[in-house]
Amino acid sequence: MSIPHGLLALLDQRPMYGYQLRAEFERATGATWPLNIGQVYTTLTRLERDGQVVGQATDEEGRQRYEITAVGRETLRTWFTDPVTLGDRPRDELAIKLALAALSPGLDVQAVVQNQRVATMQRLQELTRLKRDAPTPSAEDLAWTLVLDNLRYMAEAELRWLDHCEGALARVRPPTAPPTSDPDPDAASDLATDPTQESLR
Amino acid sequence: MSIPHGLLALLDQRPMYGYQLRAEFERATGATWPLNIGQVYTTLTRLERDGQVVGQATDEEGRQRYEITAVGRETLRTWFTDPVTLGDRPRDELAIKLALAALSPGLDVQAVVQNQRVATMQRLQELTRLKRDAPTPSAEDLAWTLVLDNLRYMAEAELRWLDHCEGALARVRPPTAPPTSDPDPDAASDLATDPTQESLR
DNA sequence: GGTGCCATGTAACGCGTTACATGATTAT
DNA sequence: ATAATCATGTAACGCGTTACATGGCACC
Structure with missing residues (x-):
């Protein structure tokens, strides 16, 4: 679910076309996870179908910019507000x-x-x-x-x-040898500093 | 890719049928990520198509056990041998x-x-x-x-x-106030203990 | 005239999820 | 009786990847 939301976040800054979105996405995330260009277009198509973005008329160079809608902005707001849970992963x-x-x-x-x-x-x-x-x-x-x-x-x-x-x-x-009673250095290591004990700020 | 390999690993212990595989999988992983039963069957179908498992004849209670093949065992071996890389994630x-x-x-x-x-x-x-x-x-x-x-x-x-x-x-x-020169406790925190400095054992 | 980048797509496929449907057996 | 559990599947859909196809444009 990262890509639809990520594209929405980029389009929230200004309207962009597909090729540009990939470049911006990879610039934003450091190209750690390269983004396939084909998927950008299919995702844009789905986002438009769902009313999250609207495609503008293609310009003189044949590029089609998309802009975010009010629906898309609302989706984006809840994405940023709601934390990522274990179930999402x-x-x-x-x-x-x-x-x-x-x-x-x-x-x-x-x-x-x-x-x-x-x-x-x-x-x-x-x-x-x-x-x-x-x-x-x-x-x-x-x-x-x-x-x-x-x-x-x-x-x-x-x-x-x-x-x-x-x-x-x-x-x-x-x-190898079962109960040699050797000093196991890891036996009590566990999580050394337990942040659970800190207060929830 | 965890599920096909995971099912292979379970079938490497003994032949099992789909419902059983889900139970064993969730028991093995602590039911952290619940496994959908429908996917077990579709995955078994694909694994059989790819020659990784073979389905036995359904027994008298209508259960169909699958067993791993030599191909499947080889797949499993490389899965365990090859480490998980960033690109896999x-x-x-x-x-x-x-x-x-x-x-x-x-x-x-x-x-x-x-x-x-x-x-x-x-x-x-x-x-x-x-x-x-x-x-x-x-x-x-x-x-x-x-x-x-x-x-x-x-x-x-x-x-x-x-x-x-x-x-x-x-x-x-x-x-709020830009350059108050307050003591920033996090400024030098970074990764406190850098395990990179340890030797590769 | 190629090579490479810009720019837009489509096709095929696997993984994963939710939901739905069907029966048998077991427990209350 | 009926509700839960066992057991097997199908359908629809989204996400993600690789590969392929198409054109324009610039650079050498």
């Missing part, structure tokens, strides 16, 4: 994969975790490099730098979760 | 929303951030409550507790990112 493929891996008898789950850990670590390093090369967000760069930060925060959390998984798996499926 | 609606909100002139972005912050905080508290009521993962509960932990880690990261956004937005769009 798609299934996390990695979480499902690891859960099912943990239930697969013949499988080396720890290898799965480690493979993912290397990949996530590399992604985080790449994201950190990008962050380093694009510092001090000015007003126009703010949007995509926030997206970049989001990816970094999520990759970092994923890493910590993978380490947590490694520990939990080792605890339940003893790796 | 869908667009993060929240990141896109906030990016576009930051570019919307008339909009109160901070209100958007705060609305989301309250919602995410409540979700994290709910998840923490669930975690508290389901302690010490045994072997069979391990999978879904890991999923639950994943959600907690991600919600916590989302909270931290939202706080980061709040600070970054305040820095670029000065809230």
Whole structure:
């Protein structure tokens, strides 16, 4: 549902045509998730059918600008107001994969975790490099730098979760020697700082 | 792509029929993302068409069990081996929303951030409550507790990112008095512990 | 005269969701 | 009896992707 709403948000600034919308969308989000141009047109068609936008007459260069309607502005308002909930999100493929891996008898789950850990670590390093090369967000760069930060925060959390998984798996499926009573450094790690204890401001 | 692979992973344990697959899938993942039963059957049909599973003859009670094929096992193997990359993931609606909100002139972005912050905080508290009521993962509960932990880690990261956004937005769009030279507690916070500096094990 | 970018689309397909329909068995 | 659960499906639709097709225009 990001694309229809995203296009509405861009059209709320000024009327635009399809090709332009893709460019603006990718500029706004840092081209992290490239937007297929074909989908822009099909989405615009659906938005027009639903009364969220109206297409203007094609100009002398054959471009057709769309403008947002009052209905579209209302849709946009509620989109910005209503928070994103768990139910809105798609299934996390990695979480499902690891859960099912943990239930697969013949499988080396720890290898799965480690493979993912290397990949996530590399992604985080790449994201950190990008962050380093694009510092001090000015007003126009703010949007995509926030997206970049989001990816970094999520990759970092994923890493910590993978380490947590490694520990939990080792605890339940003893790796080599079962009860050596070795000092497990991850045994009490969990979420170190629990923000739940903060007040809801 | 989680569902086809997930069903394959379950069928790799033993042959099952559709209704059973849904129950097992939800048991494995903690029913976090409820699985529609209709989709199980359509997915099984596609998997059979692609040679990943074969349907057995319906038994005396009218149930049709499916079993995984060699092709399916190979698909499963690469699924577990190949890590999940950024390109595999869908667009993060929240990141896109906030990016576009930051570019919307008339909009109160901070209100958007705060609305989301309250919602995410409540979700994290709910998840923490669930975690508290389901302690010490045994072997069979391990999978879904890991999923639950994943959600907690991600919600916590989302909270931290939202706080980061709040600070970054305040820095670029000065809230009330522009350069009061107040001590900004978030100015240097960023990612406190950068796991990038750890070694790739 | 190609190569590449601008600009607009269509077709085919998979994934995912909601809703609907149909029967059998089981429990109250 | 009837309500819930088991069990299997179909229909319609939206989102998303890849691939393909069509033209104009600029640059070399």
